[in-house]
Amino acid sequence: MTPAAAGSLLEARNIHVSYGAIKALQGFSLSLNEREIVSVIGANGAGKSTFMNAVMGMVKRDEGDVFLDGKRLSRKSYRVVQSGLSLVPEGRKVFAPLTVLENLQIGAFPRAGQGNIAKDMEWVFSLFPRLKERKDQLAGTLSGGEQQMLAIGRALMARPRVLLLDEPSLGLAPIIICDIFAELRRINEEGVSILLVEQNARQALLLSHRAYILQTGRLLKEGVSSDLLADPEIKEAYLGTKSR
Amino acid sequence: MGIDMQFTTLFQQIINGLSLGSVYALIAVGYSLVYSILSFSNFAHGGFLVVGGYICYGLLSGLDVYGYFTIPPFNIWLAGLNALIGAGFIAVLTERLAYKPIRERTSMTLYLLIASMGVSIVIENIFVIVVGGRFRALPQDIFQDVFAVLEKILGFFGLQSTREGSSHLFNLGGNVTVSMFDILSLIVAVLFLGGLQLFLRRTRWGLAIRAAACDLRTAGLMGVNVSLLIGIVFFVAGVLAAIGGIFLSFRYTLYPQLGGITTKAFVAAVIGGLGSLPGAVVGSLILGLAEMLSTGFISSQMRDLVVFSLLVIMLLVKPAGFFGKQISDKI
Ligand SMILES: Nc1ncnc2c1ncn2[C@@H]1O[C@H](COP(=O)(O)OP(=O)(O)O)[C@@H](O)[C@H]1O
Ligand SMILES: [Mg+2]
Numbered sequence: 001m002t003p004a005a006a007g008s009l010l011e012a013r014n015i016h017v018s019y020g021a022i023k024a025l026q027g028f029s030l031s032l033n034e035r036e037i038v039s040v041i042g043a044n045g046a047g048k049s050t051f052m053n054a055v056m057g058m059v060k061r062d063e064g065d066v067f068l069d070g071k072r073l074s075r076k077s078y079r080v081v082q083s084g085l086s087l088v089p090e091g092r093k094v095f096a097p098l099t100v101l102e103n104l105q106i107g108a109f110p111r112a113g114q115g116n117i118a119k120d121m122e123w124v125f126s127l128f129p130r131l132k133e134r135k136d137q138l139a140g141t142l143s144g145g146e147q148q149m150l151a152i153g154r155a156l157m158a159r160p161r162v163l164l165l166d167e168p169s170l171g172l173a174p175i176i177i178c179d180i181f182a183e184l185r186r187i188n189e190e191g192v193s194i195l196l197v198e199q200n201a202r203q204a205l206l207l208s209h210r211a212y213i214l215q216t217g218r219l220l221k222e223g224v225s226s227d228l229l230a231d232p233e234i235k236e237a238y239l240g241t242k243s244r
Numbered sequence: 245m246g247i248d249m250q251f252t253t254l255f256q257q258i259i260n261g262l263s264l265g266s267v268y269a270l271i272a273v274g275y276s277l278v279y280s281i282l283s284f285s286n287f288a289h290g291g292f293l294v295v296g297g298y299i300c301y302g303l304l305s306g307l308d309v310y311g312y313f314t315i316p317p318f319n320i321w322l323a324g325l326n327a328l329i330g331a332g333f334i335a336v337l338t339e340r341l342a343y344k345p346i347r348e349r350t351s352m353t354l355y356l357l358i359a360s361m362g363v364s365i366v367i368e369n370i371f372v373i374v375v376g377g378r379f380r381a382l383p384q385d386i387f388q389d390v391f392a393v394l395e396k397i398l399g400f401f402g403l404q405s406t407r408e409g410s411s412h413l414f415n416l417g418g419n420v421t422v423s424m425f426d427i428l429s430l431i432v433a434v435l436f437l438g439g440l441q442l443f444l445r446r447t448r449w450g451l452a453i454r455a456a457a458c459d460l461r462t463a464g465l466m467g468v469n470v471s472l473l474i475g476i477v478f479f480v481a482g483v484l485a486a487i488g489g490i491f492l493s494f495r496y497t498l499y500p501q502l503g504g505i506t507t508k509a510f511v512a513a514v515i516g517g518l519g520s521l522p523g524a525v526v527g528s529l530i531l532g533l534a535e536m537l538s539t540g541f542i543s544s545q546m547r548d549l550v551v552f553s554l555l556v557i558m559l560l561v562k563p564a565g566f567f568g569k570q571i572s573d574k575i
Contacts, residue, residue: 056465058461058464058465076469077464077465077467078464078467078468078469078470081465081466081467082467087465089462089465093459093462093465095454095455095458095459095462096458097454097458098451098454098455098458102451102454102455105451106451106452106455106463106466106468107466109448109451109452109466109467109468110466110467112448154466158466158467
């Protein structure tokens with residue numbers, strides 16, 4: 001276990017998940033400190049989404065526990081959200097027939113009207129001004145990049161302590177990816193800890209403080225992101241330095 | 245018979261059709277609501293309607309439970325209220341006992357469909373065993389008080405009321421008369437459907453239900469207790485079905501197979517677009533009108549033929565129904 005694990009904000013220990021005979025996660029552990037950005041990098045099928053869903057209580061864990069502030073997280077996903085974790089799912093999953101505004105409102109569901117929701121809405125609009133312009137439009141009519149912004153804004157409306165993102169760069173143009181990652185840094189600077197899962201290793205390593213490399217359900221390597229960026233093995237397998 | 249007579253029939257049958265259609269709408273909307281969330285046809289929906297009808301009937305006539313205890317007759321308001329709550333409760337119970345265990349094991353909705361057919365048979369036969377298969381007539385006279393209020397309100401707008409035997413009628417001018425009962429069922433249906441619309445549009449849980457209709461799993465990621473949400477949806481469906489059941493028992497008669505009439509509501513929901521609530525309402529009104537107009541101008545034996553022809557034509561021409569969406573973004 002890394003020294004960072006002691007007293008960390010979020011800690012996942014020895015997570016095992018299987019889908020029938022397929023063992024998708026075989027004892028993966030991870031920790032995230034307050035105000036930190038941590039990324040999990042892995043190829044398609046490595047088990048990244050499974051890990052995020054296991055943390056959120058969306059898939060059943062065969063083994064392993066998740067702790068927030070040292071307290072064991074519930075296995076019921078609505079309770080996980082209530083305790084301060086918000087996931088931006090893979091493929092964005094905005095509610096297409098609802099308006100942008102309604103998508104943001106549903107994000108605030110776990111707060112049951114507590115706190116200043118209007119103020120947080122303004123905060124989200126300040127992060128993503130394009131959402132404000134389109135607030136009465138149906139979410140399904142937004143472009144891919146705008147939908148990703150909406151999915152992030154929606155997750156932020158729950159006022160999470162940890163924002164989890166499952167491949168936010170998926171299917172987006174490079175310039176939009178840069179925009180979105182810049183906003184993620186800003187969100188982090190405002191005090192939200194971030195756990196990011198990516199196939200796009202370069203972007204993820206550039207953004208995060210620390211990273212874990214996941215390979216077929218197991219940890220391959222972990223460390224400070226800048227070290228991993230320079231690691232020859234990682235360079236070859238995940239950054240495609242040789243081929244590109 | 246002259247043009248005048250034809251016109252009178254047309255007008256009268258339109259009102260009858262709207263009234264019948266609004267009852268179908270109550271049933272179809274609840275069915276569609278469940279479909280929109282869980283993507284399966286709940287064939288037990290007809291059972292909820294029968295539960296509502298029998299609770300109402302039982303409380304109106306007073307109950308004597310094998311001599312252990314007796315319940316004196318209730319008035320229509322209390323009997324109706326209990327019927328709605330009772331049917332809502334049975335709907336929730338059905339979901340918890342029969343569907344939830346399946347939902348938790350598989351995402352194949354075919355199993356839910358089959359389970360719902362089973363539940364439908366179970367509910368029907370519980371009534372056959374407990375209260376018998378007899379047809380029971382519920383007298384519309386029970387609505388005397390309500391009719392009296394309606395007469396006052398409509399009288400205020402200058403509409404004359406008349407009586408023919410035991411039925412209360414309204415004179416809409418010319419020879420057009422409408423039964424008070426038709427007006428009452430229309431009003432009640434509009435009130436409840438309007439209330440549902442307000443709930444879905446204006447409340448936090450309403451928004452959650454609309455989100456869940458789009459994507460149940462992702463709604464769960466928003467911190468919505470999905471199990472509770474499904475419970476609420478079944479309760480609402482049960483309540484709406486019970487209102488439909490009560491009005492149908494007064495319009496026709498009450499018997500354990502009354503739930504079979506839900507087939508009409510299914511047809512209406514398909515015509516309107518499965519899972520779409522406005523679609524369910526529009527489909528139901530079309531169906532009610534088609535039935536009543538074919539009764540008025542062809543013959544009452546032809547009405548079911550007309551209904552199912554409409555279904556077949558719709559499936560051929562526009563399989564998704566009027567308001568149907570692509571499977572990827574159904575609501
Ligand atoms: N619902 C599922 N049913 C069966 N197998 C699944 C399911 N979801 C994922 N898997 C399998 O689990 C493994 C990990 O998948 P996933 O977590 O989606 O990977 P990643 O997000 O890293 O691409 C893959 O082999 C995938 O085929
Ligand atoms: Mg994935």
